[in-house]
Amino acid sequence: MGAMQRNRRSSPQTAAVLLALLDQGESWSYGYELCGRLGLKAGTIYPILMRLADRGQVETAWEQDAPRGRPPRHLYRLSPTGAALAADLRTEPGRTSDAPGMRRPDMGAAPT
Amino acid sequence: MSARTTGWLAGVFTAALSGVALAAADRATGPWRVAGVAINTVVFGGTLGALVGMTAARLAASGTATDGAERLLNLATAGLPKDRLEWGAAMRAELTAIDDTRERRRFARGAAGVAVLSGFGRGVPLGLATGLVVAIVTVVASRAQLTGGGPGILSVTVPAPAMALLAVSSTAAWRAGLSRAGLHAGATAFAASFLAVTTMAATEGMVWMDRLGVFVLDADPPRTPATVVDVAFDLFTTGMWVAHVLFWLPWPFVGAWIGSRGAARKAGRDTRSVRTAG
Numbered sequence: 001m002g003a004m005q006r007n008r009r010s011s012p013q014t015a016a017v018l019l020a021l022l023d024q025g026e027s028w029s030y031g032y033e034l035c036g037r038l039g040l041k042a043g044t045i046y047p048i049l050m051r052l053a054d055r056g057q058v059e060t061a062w063e064q065d066a067p068r069g070r071p072p073r074h075l076y077r078l079s080p081t082g083a084a085l086a087a088d089l090r091t092e093p094g095r096t097s098d099a100p101g102m103r104r105p106d107m108g109a110a111p112t
Numbered sequence: 113m114s115a116r117t118t119g120w121l122a123g124v125f126t127a128a129l130s131g132v133a134l135a136a137a138d139r140a141t142g143p144w145r146v147a148g149v150a151i152n153t154v155v156f157g158g159t160l161g162a163l164v165g166m167t168a169a170r171l172a173a174s175g176t177a178t179d180g181a182e183r184l185l186n187l188a189t190a191g192l193p194k195d196r197l198e199w200g201a202a203m204r205a206e207l208t209a210i211d212d213t214r215e216r217r218r219f220a221r222g223a224a225g226v227a228v229l230s231g232f233g234r235g236v237p238l239g240l241a242t243g244l245v246v247a248i249v250t251v252v253a254s255r256a257q258l259t260g261g262g263p264g265i266l267s268v269t270v271p272a273p274a275m276a277l278l279a280v281s282s283t284a285a286w287r288a289g290l291s292r293a294g295l296h297a298g299a300t301a302f303a304a305s306f307l308a309v310t311t312m313a314a315t316e317g318m319v320w321m322d323r324l325g326v327f328v329l330d331a332d333p334p335r336t337p338a339t340v341v342d343v344a345f346d347l348f349t350t351g352m353w354v355a356h357v358l359f360w361l362p363w364p365f366v367g368a369w370i371g372s373r374g375a376a377r378k379a380g381r382d383t384r385s386v387r388t389a390g
Contacts, residue, residue: 030218033205042222050199050226059197072200074207105158 013040015089017048021058021078022086028061028075049076057082115169123165128158133354152359159362181220182207188224191292196230203227223298228292230324234296235284243304246273250312254328258320264330265316266352270359277363278370285371289379292372298364309356314344 010018014039022027026051035045059079063072078086131153169185185207189200203223254267269321280301283296313328320328321343327334329335329346 031202032210035219040205042219043225043292044222046199046223046226060202071201071205073205074198079181098331099262 010085010089012051013038013044014048016040017045017052018057018078018082018086018089021076022083022090024075024077028077030073030075034076052082055081057085119165119169122168123161125161126154126164127157127161128339130160130315130358133358136351136354143276144222152355156359158364159366160358163362163365179213181213181216181218185220185227188227192227192292193231193288193290195292196227199230200227205386207375227267230294230298231293235290236300238280238297239300239302242273242276242301243308245277246305247308247312249307251316253368254312254316254320257331262331264326264328265330266329269309269313269329270356273309273356274360274363276305277301277360281364282371282374283367285368289375290373291368291372294368295364300349302360302364305360306353306356310347310353313347315328318348318385336373339353 017040018036019035022097027048030044031042034040034049035042038045049058049060053060053076057079058076059082063075066072070080114303134157135149167187175210182204185204189204192200195303203226207216207219207223210219249272250265250269253262253272254265256262257265257370277298281294281298282295284297317328318340320326320331320336323334324331327338327343327346327354329350334342342349347356359380
């Protein structure tokens, strides 16, 4: 298959994750924070993040200044490829990022 | 309660439950019934109980877990494939940042599901192929007994898939070097084999009843005139599906364990050979 890309429409959940990360720009996000912001479960968010990371659309890193007694958390943000894809999604006609039970990326508050 | 005691209790309870289920499903009468149920309970209930007990003990002793959510996630992320190790650590670290008990449970359940199913698809082709083989073996055994006479296909549908499950799960675990790969292939093979036996018992049952006037599972004649539903669902109405499930259930676990141990030993031998050559 090599570098062949499948021109497949992203699922509403994947699109929501991409748009939520696009809103964050260069800032890093946590997995649980994304769950709270989008109203999605960990069982939905993590497979999406894994897939996006495998495709090089999401960059990952470990928290550098974790509080004492707590392991560093995993951080996520869009790579340039992912940002371009998310920007395309934002302008895509007829795209609705809403799935049942899901909040819009810019609506939910991040969990404390 | 210590982890060891928890393991023993869980194991004995599972073995006892298996014995009750096997006794309920056993059709024999008299002393043979007692002997059969006792042997099956020791062999199969004991194996299943040992596996459940070991898992329970491991769960109870899982690290320094502070609550059930952490224990669940620790267990689910243990032995992930190399390309998913980082994600297991990521989900565990994320859980430590959640304080609310309910939210912790919710997050752990979702994340554990992701971890358990991680790499599941790789075992699907082998599992489905096993189901196909079991279907073919069942039909061949049925047709051979139909012409040559025989005790019914139970003598094949119980042990043959069990051995297939052992072979498939050990092969998958050995190839990947991971017990979870064996469990994934074994789980798919289990489901596919059950579907195969259910379907073949129903269709072959019609042929047996039509030609010989007996049930396909044990070649017993019906006490009252049998309807199509009686024949098609004989596996379920007699409770024999329980016996199939109990007989088959330990083998994917045993195979996964054997396969992963074999792979670990081989890796150890290879490492020693390289050192010696160096």
